[in-house]
Amino acid sequence: MCHGVxxxxxxxxxxxxxxxxxxxxxxxxxxxxxxVESSPDVLVLMKLLCAKDMFMKPLLQT
Incomplete structure (x- = not known):
């Protein structure tokens, strides 16, 4: 009932x-x-985002 109001x-x-x-x-x-957080798709996405973050941090610090 609260959607959109x-x-x-x-x-x-x-x-x-x-x-x-x-x-x-x-x-x-x-x-x-x-x-949503316990959904297998979300867990995979979270792992990918964490991996991307770990990869990008050293590149951004230069």
């Missing part, structure tokens, strides 16, 4: 305090982030 809009629509909706939003967002 503000937390205050949702809180008015569902008649709940702003802080309650905010807490629910951040709890759900954290769950989604944890799902």
């Amino acid at each position: 503000t937390i205050s809009y949702v809180s008015r629509q569902v008649h709940l305090p702003y802080k309650t909706v905010e807490r629910i939003y951040y709890d759900l967002a954290e769950q989604e982030i944890n799902k």
